[in-house]
Amino acid sequence: MDKPNNQNHVVTRETLSVDATLARFVEETVLPGIEVSAQQFWAGLSSLVETFTPRNRALLQKREEIQTKIDSWHKAGRGKPHDPEAYKAFLEEIGYLVPEGGAFSIETANVDPEIASLPGPQLVVPSTNARFVLNAANARWGSLYDGLYGTDAMGSLPPSGGFDDGRGARVVARAAVFLDEVFPLLAKSHDTATAYRIVDGQLDVDGTALTDPAGFVGYTGAPDQPSSVLLRNNGLHVELVFDRSHAIGKNSPSGLADVRLESAISAIIDCEDSVACVDAEDKILAYGNWLGLMKGDLSETFTKGGKEMTRSLNRDRDFTAANGTPMTLKGRALLLVRNVGHLMTNPAIHDRDGNEIFEGLMDAMVTSAIAMHDLQKTDGARNSLEGSVYVVKPKMHGPEEVAFAEEVFSHVEQALGLPQYTVKLGIMDEERRTSANLKECIRAAKSRVCFINTGFLDRTGDEIHTSMEAGPFSRKDFIKRKSWITAYENQNVDIGLECGFSGKAQIGKGMWAVPDKMAGLLEEKIGHPRSGANCAWVPSPTAATLHATHYHKVDVMVLQAQMAKGERRAYVDALLDIPLAAYRKWTKAQIRREVENNAQGILGYVVRWIDQGVGCSKVLDINDVGLMEDRATCRISAQHIANWLHHEIVSKAEVLEIMQKMAQVVDRQNADDPSYRPMAPGFDGVAYQAACDLVFEGRVQPSGYTEPVLHRRRLELKAQG
Numbered sequence: 001m002d003k004p005n006n007q008n009h010v011v012t013r014e015t016l017s018v019d020a021t022l023a024r025f026v027e028e029t030v031l032p033g034i035e036v037s038a039q040q041f042w043a044g045l046s047s048l049v050e051t052f053t054p055r056n057r058a059l060l061q062k063r064e065e066i067q068t069k070i071d072s073w074h075k076a077g078r079g080k081p082h083d084p085e086a087y088k089a090f091l092e093e094i095g096y097l098v099p100e101g102g103a104f105s106i107e108t109a110n111v112d113p114e115i116a117s118l119p120g121p122q123l124v125v126p127s128t129n130a131r132f133v134l135n136a137a138n139a140r141w142g143s144l145y146d147g148l149y150g151t152d153a154m155g156s157l158p159p160s161g162g163f164d165d166g167r168g169a170r171v172v173a174r175a176a177v178f179l180d181e182v183f184p185l186l187a188k189s190h191d192t193a194t195a196y197r198i199v200d201g202q203l204d205v206d207g208t209a210l211t212d213p214a215g216f217v218g219y220t221g222a223p224d225q226p227s228s229v230l231l232r233n234n235g236l237h238v239e240l241v242f243d244r245s246h247a248i249g250k251n252s253p254s255g256l257a258d259v260r261l262e263s264a265i266s267a268i269i270d271c272e273d274s275v276a277c278v279d280a281e282d283k284i285l286a287y288g289n290w291l292g293l294m295k296g297d298l299s300e301t302f303t304k305g306g307k308e309m310t311r312s313l314n315r316d317r318d319f320t321a322a323n324g325t326p327m328t329l330k331g332r333a334l335l336l337v338r339n340v341g342h343l344m345t346n347p348a349i350h351d352r353d354g355n356e357i358f359e360g361l362m363d364a365m366v367t368s369a370i371a372m373h374d375l376q377k378t379d380g381a382r383n384s385l386e387g388s389v390y391v392v393k394p395k396m397h398g399p400e401e402v403a404f405a406e407e408v409f410s411h412v413e414q415a416l417g418l419p420q421y422t423v424k425l426g427i428m429d430e431e432r433r434t435s436a437n438l439k440e441c442i443r444a445a446k447s448r449v450c451f452i453n454t455g456f457l458d459r460t461g462d463e464i465h466t467s468m469e470a471g472p473f474s475r476k477d478f479i480k481r482k483s484w485i486t487a488y489e490n491q492n493v494d495i496g497l498e499c500g501f502s503g504k505a506q507i508g509k510g511m512w513a514v515p516d517k518m519a520g521l522l523e524e525k526i527g528h529p530r531s532g533a534n535c536a537w538v539p540s541p542t543a544a545t546l547h548a549t550h551y552h553k554v555d556v557m558v559l560q561a562q563m564a565k566g567e568r569r570a571y572v573d574a575l576l577d578i579p580l581a582a583y584r585k586w587t588k589a590q591i592r593r594e595v596e597n598n599a600q601g602i603l604g605y606v607v608r609w610i611d612q613g614v615g616c617s618k619v620l621d622i623n624d625v626g627l628m629e630d631r632a633t634c635r636i637s638a639q640h641i642a643n644w645l646h647h648e649i650v651s652k653a654e655v656l657e658i659m660q661k662m663a664q665v666v667d668r669q670n671a672d673d674p675s676y677r678p679m680a681p682g683f684d685g686v687a688y689q690a691a692c693d694l695v696f697e698g699r700v701q702p703s704g705y706t707e708p709v710l711h712r713r714r715l716e717l718k719a720q721g
Contacts, residue, residue, distance in 0.1 A: 014046035015352040019280035022348050026366065030291060034372040036416055044415025045349075045365045049357050052408055056342055056358050059401055063703060066433075067466065069094045074469035082470075088576060091436075097572065098399060098437050105500030107447045108424060110386040114334035115424075115450050117503050118235045119534035119556035120265030121544040123333065124511070126274040126616050127286040130300040131311060135541055137293060137332045138314045139264035141239070142545030144175050145248065151518035153546055168248060175259045179240075182233050182552045184211045194253040196240065198223035201322050218319035218327055230319050230329075234555050236548060237262040237329060264544040266506075266535065267333040269293065271363055272340045272394050273458075273630045274616030276609050278714045280348035287366055293335055294373040296381055316381050334390070335383050336426060336451075337371070339363035341395030342404070344707050347715075360393075361408065367391065368412050368423055375422070390450060392426035395458070396441070397703070398433040403444040426451030426506070429492050430458035430632075431703070432466050436572050438492065442499045452501070453508030453537075454492045456485065461635035464643050465704030467578045472647040474581045475594050476640060487574030493532040494568040502534075502560040509536040513628045515618055518546055529554040532563050539628045584649075592658065595650055597622050598637040600662040603679070603691045605629040607666060610687035610713050611677050620669045622662075631706045634694065638706060642698030655695060663688055686717045 009020040027038045073090055077083075091097045114120075125136040148154055148171045158167055176191035185193070187208035197204045203216035210216055210231075217237070221227030229240040241258040243249040249257030271277065271286045292298025299312040314331035321327040340363055345356035371389040374382060384390070393405050402425075409423040425448040429435050435454075442449055463484070464473055473479060489509070496507040509528040512521050521538075525547055528536035534556045538544045586594075604619040619629040627633070644650050663679040670676040679688040690713035694706055701708060 010350075013042040015050065016042065016046050016357070017350040017354070018042075019348045022280040022284060025284050025287070026369075030287070030366070030370055033295070034369065034376055036369060036372065040415070040417075041365070041369060044412070045362070048361050048365060048408070048411050048415065049349075049351050051411065052361060052404070053351065053355075053358060055404060056361070059342060059397075059404060060702070062400075063397055066094055066096055067703075070096070070466060071469045074467065074471075082578070084573065084576065088573065091576070096398075096433060096436070098440050100437075100439050101443060103498070104443060104446060106442065106449055106504055108450055108504055109421065109447075110388050111424065111450055111504060112334055112384050112386045112388065113235075114265045115390065115506050117557065118265055119529060119551050120236060121263060121538045121547040121551075122506075122508060122535040123264045123267040123539075123541070123544055124270055124274065124338075124537050125267060127269045127271045127289050127337070128275045128277065128282065128613075128615070130289050130292070130298060131302055133269060133289050133293065134298060134300055134311045134313065136264065136267040136269070137335060138311075139267065139541035139544050140262060140314070140331055140333045141260050141317070142263040142541055142548075144178065144259040144261050144545060144549075145171050147518070147542045147545040148174055151542060151546070152516070153518040153522055155519055163247065169251075172248065172252065172256075178549060178552075179238075179259065183215050183231050183238070185209070186211055190256075192253060193256075196226060196229050196242065196254055198226060198229075198322075201324065203229060216322055218321045220319055228319075233552050234557075236265075236551055238552075261545050261548045262329075263548045264333040264538070264541060266336060268336045268338050268392055270338045270616075271367070272338045273632055276613040276615040276710070276714060277346075278711045279346065279718070282613070283346065283348050283362070283366075287370060290337055290367060291370045291373065294370050294383065296374075296377075313381070330381075332381070332383075336390035336392050337367045338392040338394060338426075339367060341393070342401060343395065343702060343705060344711065360405075364391070364408050364412050365415070368409070368418070369416055372416065372418070375418075387422065388450075389423045390426065391423055392428065392451065392453075394428040394455075395431060395703075395705070396427065396434055397431045398437050399440040399444045402427060402434075402441045406445045406448055409448065421447050424448055424450035426453065428453055428455055428458075430455030431462045432459065432575075435459065435488055435492065436575050438495045439499065442495070446499075449505060451506040451508060452492060452496050453506070453535075454489055454510055455632060456480075456489075456510050457632035457636050459488060460485075461632065461639050461704050463579065464636070464639040465699075465701075467580075468639075468643055468646060468699055470578050471580045472584060472649050473640060473643050474579050475586075475590070476598070476636070478581075479579045482577065482579035484575055484577045484579055487570035487577075489531065491568065491570040491572075491575065493563070494570065497532065497560055497564045498568065502557065502564060506535050507533050507560075509533040511537040511628060512539060512543060512547070513633075514625065515539040515543065515628055516626050518543065522546055522549070526550040526553065529556050530559070532556065532560050534560070586649075591644075591650055592654075595641060595644065595655060595658050596662055598641050599655070599658050599691075599695070600665055601627075601629065601637045602634055602641075602694060603659070603662050603666045603688070604669065605634050606691040606694065606710070607670070607676075607679060607687040609710055610690050610717055611685075612675060613714065622665070624669065631710070634706050635704055638694040638698045639704045641695045642704075645695070646699055652696065656692075659683075659688075659692060659695070663691075686713050686720075689713065 123136040179190040217232045218230035219226040231238045239260040242255040243257040244255040246257035249255045301310045346359040600622045608614040616630040618626040667678040693709045
C-alpha cells in the first residue's frame, strides 16, 4: 500500500497523494484501537474528496458572484440616499436572502447535558499547544479563592512577594458573600460558620441549614467532619474544601480552605482561528493533541518556576451523595473540536488531479475518526457519555453551505461506520449571510445542530467586506454602537429559542478579549447569561471560574423558558443596517489614531503568526494593554484599513508610514522575547510583508479573510528554513 510517487516524501492512498508523515500518523497512531482499517479510511476520504470537491468549489464561486453583484449595486447607488427596502429586495433577488420557512424544532438527539441543559462558561483553546489544551480540559473545576486573589477581580492586583494575609482575608470575605447569595443559610452567614456536618442526609451548619436543603448534594470524608461539602445551584456544583492545616483554612472558623467551582463546562479544541496550521507537520500536531484527549492519555512536561512539571488529564471526581450512595462527577470539560471552514486547502494531501484538497474535508474525516477512540470506550473517563462527537464549523455563508457541511458529515459517518447523526454540528453565526438567514441555516442541519454562537469580530469583518463599496465605515468603537450589532445578538438568541434549542443545544456568545481585566469581566460578562445565552467564551481557566459565578446568579434555563413565550426582538431588516460613518467630520489626528490602532494590532498578531507559528496569543495593543488576538481580530482591522484606503480617507503613503512606525512599536513591545525577530529597520521580513498584504490586498481577499495571505507567507518562511 505504501507506494511513494515522487521525491517529496509523498505516498499514494487510493486517488490521493498524501504526505508520508501524515499517512504514517493516521495508519500507525490514529487507526489502531478503532474499528476502521487503513483501506477503509483512505477509501472513505478519497470518496469524500471526489464527491464534495466540485460542490465546495461551486459554493466558493457563488460567494464571489454574490459579492460582485453587491459591489455593483453599491457602486450604482453612489451619491444617492440609501434605500433599505430596495436593498433588501435586491438581496432577495440575487439569493443572498432566502425565504424564511415555517416553524420547526431541531431534532438533535443524544446530546450531553453540558451542551443541552447545563449553562456555563466555554473555553476556546488552540489545538497545537498541548499545555493549553490540558489546562482547558482540566478547567472543569477551579478555585474561586485563586481567581479572586491572583487577578484584579477585587479591584487591584496582588502585591509582589509572598502571600499577603490582608488580601487573603478579603478573598475569604468576598467568597463568603458569594456563598451567602447562592447558598444562603437560615440563621447565619457562611463567613462565621464553625462546623459543617452531614446529619441524616442533610447539611448541618452550626445547627442551622441551607435555605434550600436541595442545594446540598454530597460530600467527601466522614459525615461528622467532612473533607469537602458539595453544593449545587442551577445545575452547577460548588465544593467547599476543609483543611485546618492549610494556610487559609487554619484561620477560618470552620477550616474552610477553598471554594472550588465547576467552571469550564465545555471547551472547544480549535483547529481553525487560533492556530497556524499550513502543512502536514502542523496538522499532525493539532490532530495529535485531539487524539490524546480522546484517548485520555495526553500529557505534557514543561518547566515552570525552575521546576519540571508534567500535566495530564484530570480524573473524574468521586463523592458520597447526600443519601449515602457513591456519586461521580466529571473532572474535565466536555470537549468540542473546531474544524476549518470551506475556503482553505492544505498541501498535506492532493487529489487525483494534483490539487490540494479542501482542508475542511480532511478535518471532517480525521477529527471524526480520532473521536471514535472516545466513542468506543467501555469504561473509565469518557468525553461524551451520550456517544456523540461535537464539531464546530466556522465561516459558513448561508443555508446552502450549512447543508453542504451536514452532507459531508453524513458521508464521513458512513465511511467510518458510525450511526447517522453521531457527529453534532456547531454553527458559528459569524458571517452576514448566515445571520441574515439563521433560521434556515439551522433548518439545514436540524437533526445535527447542537450549537449556534455569535462572533462579533468575524461578523464585523464580513460586514465591512460585504459592504466595501457602500462607503467608508465608522471607526471601530463606533461600529460596536450601531443598531445592527444589538439586533444581531438578540436575533441569534430569539431564533435559537424559536427553533427549540433550550434543553437540546447551546446558544453561545463571544469572547472576553482582555484576559488581565477580571474585574471588568465580573461586571460586564453577566450580560451574556442575562441575554438568554447558555454559554459564553472566556480566555482562561481563571476567567472560567469567575464567569461561572454569573451562572449561579442567573438561571438561564428558566430565563429561556420565559423568553420563548415572548416576541422576537429583532428581524433581518435591522441586521442589514450598514454601519457606515454618518458624518465623517474626522480630524487628521482622529484618522491617524484609528489607522495606527488597527495597524499596530495587525502587526503585533501577524509577526507571531508568521515567524513563530502562533495562531492566538495575548498581544499588547497600542496602549500596552494585553488583548486576545486571533484571525478574527486581524480580519476586522485589516478590512477596516482597506475600506478607508478604498474610499480615500487615508492614502497608501500614509498607511505605509504608519505601518513602519507601528512595526517599531511592536518591536519594542517584544524586545524581551528571545525568539522575536525585529521588523525594523529593514521592513523587508516575511512577517512585515504579510501584514502589508493583509491591508493593501484586503479588498480583494475572499470574504476579507486573512488565511490566504497568512498561509502563503508562513509557507514562504518555512521554505526558507
